[in-house]
Amino acid sequence: MSYPTTSRSIAGPGQQYRIEVSPGRHLAEPDHHAENEIGPTGRPYREIPMPKPLDRHGPATVVAVCNQKGGVGKTTSTINLGAALAEYGRRVLLVDLDPQGALSAGLGVPHHDLDETVYNLLVPPHTDTDEVLMRTRVDGLDLLPSNIDLSAAEIQLVTEVGREQALGRALHPVLDRYDFVLIDCQPSLGLLTVNALACADTVLIPMECEYFSLRGLALLTDTIDKVRDRLNPRLDLGGILVTMFDARTLHSREVMARVVEVFGEAVFDTVISRTVRFPETSVAGEPITSWAPKSTGASAYRALAREVIFRNAKGA
Numbered sequence: 001m002s003y004p005t006t007s008r009s010i011a012g013p014g015q016q017y018r019i020e021v022s023p024g025r026h027l028a029e030p031d032h033h034a035e036n037e038i039g040p041t042g043r044p045y046r047e048i049p050m051p052k053p054l055d056r057h058g059p060a061t062v063v064a065v066c067n068q069k070g071g072v073g074k075t076t077s078t079i080n081l082g083a084a085l086a087e088y089g090r091r092v093l094l095v096d097l098d099p100q101g102a103l104s105a106g107l108g109v110p111h112h113d114l115d116e117t118v119y120n121l122l123v124p125p126h127t128d129t130d131e132v133l134m135r136t137r138v139d140g141l142d143l144l145p146s147n148i149d150l151s152a153a154e155i156q157l158v159t160e161v162g163r164e165q166a167l168g169r170a171l172h173p174v175l176d177r178y179d180f181v182l183i184d185c186q187p188s189l190g191l192l193t194v195n196a197l198a199c200a201d202t203v204l205i206p207m208e209c210e211y212f213s214l215r216g217l218a219l220l221t222d223t224i225d226k227v228r229d230r231l232n233p234r235l236d237l238g239g240i241l242v243t244m245f246d247a248r249t250l251h252s253r254e255v256m257a258r259v260v261e262v263f264g265e266a267v268f269d270t271v272i273s274r275t276v277r278f279p280e281t282s283v284a285g286e287p288i289t290s291w292a293p294k295s296t297g298a299s300a301y302r303a304l305a306r307e308v309i310f311r312n313a314k315g316a
């Protein structure tokens, strides 16, 4: 079977070239599960339809990708969920809210050299959001990049009036243009993360499938409850994404069973397996959906995108 190809521009700083892509090539094949087939969560897969094409865009659902534990797959999930949503024709804005700039680096952006970043959106004198906004190599996927400058924002914001709403104010003018805004939080529950939670509709919590990961989740859900009470009543726990799962180990399966016991329906059916392809994509500066489009990792993030679109449409 052949698929139509279109060209798309690749706009990384310092590079402008075009590549041929085949939209829809890997999308037309959602995983078919037999009725009552048990998935890695230990539950039967839920029926998730193929996302419908959109004829207009916005306003965006804002998703904070958040876990104060480090190295659990926040940045990897932000990039790859974003790219998979874009493959389904959604307009997506990724926000790098970590001074390490891993999200920007993971998309091939030389963030150390940037003068205008998310920092300039949060701290006076405020820059226009459009001046910081960049296109990425993936069609429909834009980025607000960050670098180490952002580490100063947390301290500078402390004395500002409405310090928890600084990010929300910066995003407000562009929300109508996007279907999803995904915010990659740093591994802390400090003021930057509170800013993300204060302007989000939902929180997506990536969680490494490992026993000690469960411990920190109570503190995180407590913070989410506080932000909901005090700053953002519409904030909702969008879902728990289990990452770095290894079906061969009893440990992984035991942790999974416990996560499902505690969080029930909030746990996505999609589970991200541990694979070396993800560290490789960070080096390549590209999402797995374009770097290794047929890999199981790419399929998993596409399945997650379908779940996210479905959950969001249900709540609309």
Ligand SMILES: Nc1ncnc2c1ncn2[C@@H]1O[C@H](COP(=O)(O)OP(=O)(O)OP(=O)(O)O)[C@@H](O)[C@H]1O
Pocket (backbone or CB within 6 Å): 069, 070, 071, 072, 073, 074, 075, 076, 077, 098, 102, 185, 186, 187, 243, 244, 245, 272, 273, 274, 275, 276, 278, 279, 280, 282
């Ligand atoms: N499913 C996976 N399998 C194997 N390695 C993975 C997987 N997901 C992410 N990784 C790797 O694990 C490391 C941490 O992932 P990532 O940077 O996404 O986590 P993070 O939660 O954003 O970390 P931090 O808290 O430091 O921001 C990276 O090297 C990444 O490539």
Ligand SMILES: [Mg+2]
Pocket (backbone or CB within 6 Å): 074, 075, 076, 098, 102, 103, 184, 185, 186
């Ligand atoms: Mg990260």
